[in-house]
Amino acid sequence: MSAKKSIQGLPIYQPGKSLEEVKRELGLEKVIKLASNENPFGCSPKVWEALTQIKEQFHLYPEDDAPMLRKQLAESLEVDERRLVFGNGSDEVIQMIARAYLESGIESVMATPTFPRYGTATRIEGAVPVEVPLKDGKHDLDAMLAAVTEKTRLVWICNPNNPSGTFVDHDALNSFIDQLPEHVLVVIDEAYFEYVTDDSYPDSLSLLDYNPRIIVLRTFSKIYGLASFRAGYGIAHPEVIQQLSRVREPFNLNRLAQAATLAALKDETFVVYCRNQNRLGMKQVMEQLDEWNIDYYPSQANFLLIDTGYDGDEAFSYLLKQGVIVRSGKALGFPTYLRVTIGKKEENEAFLIGLNSYLQEKKSRVVT
Numbered sequence: 001m002s003a004k005k006s007i008q009g010l011p012i013y014q015p016g017k018s019l020e021e022v023k024r025e026l027g028l029e030k031v032i033k034l035a036s037n038e039n040p041f042g043c044s045p046k047v048w049e050a051l052t053q054i055k056e057q058f059h060l061y062p063e064d065d066a067p068m069l070r071k072q073l074a075e076s077l078e079v080d081e082r083r084l085v086f087g088n089g090s091d092e093v094i095q096m097i098a099r100a101y102l103e104s105g106i107e108s109v110m111a112t113p114t115f116p117r118y119g120t121a122t123r124i125e126g127a128v129p130v131e132v133p134l135k136d137g138k139h140d141l142d143a144m145l146a147a148v149t150e151k152t153r154l155v156w157i158c159n160p161n162n163p164s165g166t167f168v169d170h171d172a173l174n175s176f177i178d179q180l181p182e183h184v185l186v187v188i189d190e191a192y193f194e195y196v197t198d199d200s201y202p203d204s205l206s207l208l209d210y211n212p213r214i215i216v217l218r219t220f221s222k223i224y225g226l227a228s229f230r231a232g233y234g235i236a237h238p239e240v241i242q243q244l245s246r247v248r249e250p251f252n253l254n255r256l257a258q259a260a261t262l263a264a265l266k267d268e269t270f271v272v273y274c275r276n277q278n279r280l281g282m283k284q285v286m287e288q289l290d291e292w293n294i295d296y297y298p299s300q301a302n303f304l305l306i307d308t309g310y311d312g313d314e315a316f317s318y319l320l321k322q323g324v325i326v327r328s329g330k331a332l333g334f335p336t337y338l339r340v341t342i343g344k345k346e347e348n349e350a351f352l353i354g355l356n357s358y359l360q361e362k363k364s365r366v367v368t
């Protein structure tokens, strides 16, 4: 019996290689993972303590709508509690948005390449993804606006964009949203928000104050270092939140995730430390790439998209054998690139040494 038409031909999600997998497959003791934009500094130690405290409650379902986290997050974001919805990762919030707003005959507009889950979630609902190529690695907002039709229900803006790391600034985003017709909702995915240091980055929550058709997505998987707990959230007008809540799975933010995120939110020092370390690590990698004349996109996130000039899969495999897991740009729409997460100083060094020896090897092969 065949499954529903809309999922035929849909690719199955391929994550970056895990540490465990690479250690097993290559028999390596020490492996560095710079493939999935996780936080190399782990998470706040306050999380460990919070998890110990709930160990007697593992057999109980969690509170359904994460009231403690909701209160704390609303306070720190200075938004009304009714403007929040939680998901099993922001991945699940993306799915909820598609479930609530998309159906056959409807379109959703997004950049390409961008975070692939917008397209997948759209197709699962039987709607059509309309993909607008990036211009110089950035969202082409004029072309995206031109792609909006009567059939468009959603526009996705990944900011900073994964995989390019580039961003849309406040004025450009504001003017784009102003020009969108009333029947269109804008999803602004800010998974890397806490890493941003550029002053012209949008204050999307202020835009949301006077425009009810914006949904902002954030996550605890990146700077908070809680990827294994799967916790993300959306911020939107209470009416939008109500629609999303209709399609939300019960207890979707599990007890461990609620406790971990609540504790993590209370440790702003850790976030500031990680943001600073990320900028230092980014500088370390960029300076070396500049010296070698290697192109990359300027990034406001915790990763860099780097042009090796050769086949991305080949460069990926070479580095893997050196015990450094990165992401080949090939499956991400940049065939000669690598996407590398900024790690700790010594991890960045290991990546740069591996990249250098790969490039030297390629060059010597060309000469002979």
Ligand SMILES: Cc1ncc(COP(=O)(O)O)c(C=O)c1O
Residues within 6 Å of the ligand: 036, 037, 088, 089, 090, 091, 092, 115, 158, 161, 162, 189, 191, 218, 219, 220, 221, 227, 230, 231, 232
């Ligand atoms: C742009 C973007 N959005 C969403 C996600 C999903 O994050 P989460 O772990 O919260 O599901 C990611 C993860 O890499 C991402 O890069």
